[in-house]
Amino acid sequence: MNADERLKQREQISALVDGQLGGLELAAVVELTAADEDALSCWHMYHLVGDVLRSGELGAFGRDRDFLARLNTRLQLEPVAPRIVTKTLVDPESIANNDQQALGNSKKNQKSPPAANDPSFRWKLVAGFASLAAVAAISWSTIGTLEGVPGGTRLAQSSAMPAVAVSPVLLADAASVLPASQVMIRDPRLDELMAAHRQFGGNSALQNPSGFLRNATFEGAAR
Amino acid sequence: MKFAKFFHLALTLWVGGSLQTVIAQTPLSTAPSVSPAAQPAIERSLADWLTRLHEAPRKRAYMGTFVVSSAAGAMASARIWHVCDGDQQMERVEALTGAPRSTFRRNDQVVTFQPEAKVARTEKRESLGQFPNLLTAGDSAIPEFYGVRQIGSERVAGFDADVVQLIPKDKLRFGYRIWSEKKTGLVVKLQTLDTAGRVLEQAAFSELQLDAPVKMDKLARMMASTEGYKLEKPEMVKTTAAAEGWALRNPIPGFQPMSCFKRPAAEGHPAGERTVQWIFSDGLATVSLFVEVFDRQRHLQEGAMAMGATQTLTRHLVGDKGDGDWWLTLVGEVPAQTLQAFAQGLERRR
Numbered sequence: 184m185n186a187d188e189r190l191k192q193r194e195q196i197s198a199l200v201d202g203q204l205g206g207l208e209l210a211a212v213v214e215l216t217a218a219d220e221d222a223l224s225c226w227h228m229y230h231l232v233g234d235v236l237r238s239g240e241l242g243a244f245g246r247d248r249d250f251l252a253r254l255n256t257r258l259q260l261e262p263v264a265p266r267i268v269t270k271t272l273v274d275p276e277s278i279a280n281n282d283q284q285a286l287g288n289s290k291k292n293q294k295s296p297p298a299a300n301d302p303s304f305r306w307k308l309v310a311g312f313a314s315l316a317a318v319a320a321i322s323w324s325t326i327g328t329l330e331g332v333p334g335g336t337r338l339a340q341s342s343a344m345p346a347v348a349v350s351p352v353l354l355a356d357a358a359s360v361l362p363a364s365q366v367m368i369r370d371p372r373l374d375e376l377m378a379a380h381r382q383f384g385g386n387s388a389l390q391n392p393s394g395f396l397r398n399a400t401f402e403g404a405a406r
Numbered sequence: 407m408k409f410a411k412f413f414h415l416a417l418t419l420w421v422g423g424s425l426q427t428v429i430a431q432t433p434l435s436t437a438p439s440v441s442p443a444a445q446p447a448i449e450r451s452l453a454d455w456l457t458r459l460h461e462a463p464r465k466r467a468y469m470g471t472f473v474v475s476s477a478a479g480a481m482a483s484a485r486i487w488h489v490c491d492g493d494q495q496m497e498r499v500e501a502l503t504g505a506p507r508s509t510f511r512r513n514d515q516v517v518t519f520q521p522e523a524k525v526a527r528t529e530k531r532e533s534l535g536q537f538p539n540l541l542t543a544g545d546s547a548i549p550e551f552y553g554v555r556q557i558g559s560e561r562v563a564g565f566d567a568d569v570v571q572l573i574p575k576d577k578l579r580f581g582y583r584i585w586s587e588k589k590t591g592l593v594v595k596l597q598t599l600d601t602a603g604r605v606l607e608q609a610a611f612s613e614l615q616l617d618a619p620v621k622m623d624k625l626a627r628m629m630a631s632t633e634g635y636k637l638e639k640p641e642m643v644k645t646t647a648a649a650e651g652w653a654l655r656n657p658i659p660g661f662q663p664m665s666c667f668k669r670p671a672a673e674g675h676p677a678g679e680r681t682v683q684w685i686f687s688d689g690l691a692t693v694s695l696f697v698e699v700f701d702r703q704r705h706l707q708e709g710a711m712a713m714g715a716t717q718t719l720t721r722h723l724v725g726d727k728g729d730g731d732w733w734l735t736l737v738g739e740v741p742a743q744t745l746q747a748f749a750q751g752l753e754r755r756r
Contacts, residue, residue: 373718376718376735376737377718379694380692380716380737380738382531382640395497396497397596397609399499399509399511400473400499401474401482
């Protein structure tokens with residue numbers, strides 16, 4: 184693939200992410216993206232960029248695909264339901280046909296949905312920061328991990344038990360500990376104990392002046 | 407319009423903070439972007455510094471905006487009012503992020519209002535008064551475990567500040583970089599650094615007005631106006647670790663036991679079973695050990711987690727004294743390995 188083709192593919196993926204494709208074009212790009220490793224990671228990256236534009240907290244990257252891979256593995260382990268679907272659920276051909284009809288009916292009246300990065304004033308203002316924020320968010324995910332904590336491995340091991348809620352699967356990035364802000368489901372009891380620690384555990388020379396402010400500011404912010 | 411302004415401010419702060427901390431990933435020696443020309447005028451000892459930092463807010467009235475951000479990108483901010491009158495200090499902290507809440511403090515008395523839940527929590531934070539005695543008694547072990555280095559000066563929130571680094575002498579504690587306003591000594595910015603010198607969390611005034619017209623009687627009135635609020639008072643019972651049957655096999659260097667409490671049981675837990683909180687401190691960092699009776703239903707997962715500078719560790723402790731298993735939760739502003747050392751050293755003595 185030469186540079187021009189690649190650029191065109193990127194534009195198509197961008198349009199796909201923005202929900203601007205329909206009909207045969209949609210089907211073709213979906214097929215192409217699903218088959219091409221590079222295009223797929225590009226698709227993920229565009230979604231990440233969109234997420235970061237909307238909220239910095241969504242800027243966790245690199246686990247979507249691991250998660251999908253794990254989800255797939257786990258789904259295969261699930262007991263098979265009595266009714267087996269033989270046909271692929273998403274048939275690009277049929278999407279294309281249906282869409283074509285729909286488009287044919289109302290093409291004139293239909294406005295395509297706006298792109299996430301449409302040139303509206305606010306997005307423009309934010310976009311400059313967002314590229315920095317994306318860099319920051321990605322670098323943090325490496326900083327946030329602690330090296331060689333056995334607890335992390337245990338977390339990963341215990342996540343193999345299906346009885347444990349979904350959170351461990353999302354959390355368990357083997358041998359690493361995730362910063363709390365990226366944790367999706369938090370243990371309310373742990374929050375309680377952390378609050379208790381902040382209240383009665385502030386035996387620090389830095390507690391007054393700044394420790395108290397830090398705790399009062401941080402307290403409950405994560406709840 | 408107002409919101410948009412705040413939004414941009416917050417975003418700028420957040421991105422600025424993140425960038426700064428990204429820069430701080432580079433080795434320690436190059437981390438602070440401090441002009442080398444600005445040589446510290448006075449060399450102070452660690453004890454001098456800590457006393458100066460501690461005394462500063464006792465003489466000043468100020469208001470400002472305080473921003474706390476963690477390495478993971480979480481950010482919280484609050485509006486701060488501070489005033490003092492002889493031996494009385496009052497503070498008002500109005501959270502700008504998360505659930506709305508206002509915290510008022512008069513010396514060690516703290517009231518937290520949660521307007522949405524209509525709950526006001528009152529508590530006495532004993533630890534707030536302890537520190538000066540620690541240093542003046544002359545038996546402080548802080549200089550044994552931390553070194554101090556003055557690394558120049560920098561401007562924060564419009565004020566010239568001395569930058570001081572507290573460097574841990576072992577891997578059991580974090581380091582701190584402190585920005586102290588030159589004239590008053592007030593801490594205007596504080597970073598917590600992990601054992602590799604990377605910033606885990608930073609707290610700073612983004613905007614500060616020193617000698618602001620803050621009225622103590624007005625803060626006192628606000629703190630007392632609990633009408634319409636349900637008053638909550640955490641039920642705490644003082645105890646000792648020995649009385650609860652717990653001991654540390656090997657002391658963790660520098661960490662002294664400070665106090666021990668029994669806290670009310672968690673909801674749905676058998677009545678009479680309380681969580682024991684055993685608190686340790688090395689003078690700057692604090693570790694809490696929480697021990698409760700193991701409950702197969704609730705205590706599913708051992709693990710470790712970090713939130714800013716605060717680390718947590720949970721462990722299932724198999725009892726060998728015939729009184730069942732235990733669930734241990736450790737929380738502290740210390741490296742994960744320090745929590746592990748505590749977890750390994752905890753022993754049932756009954």
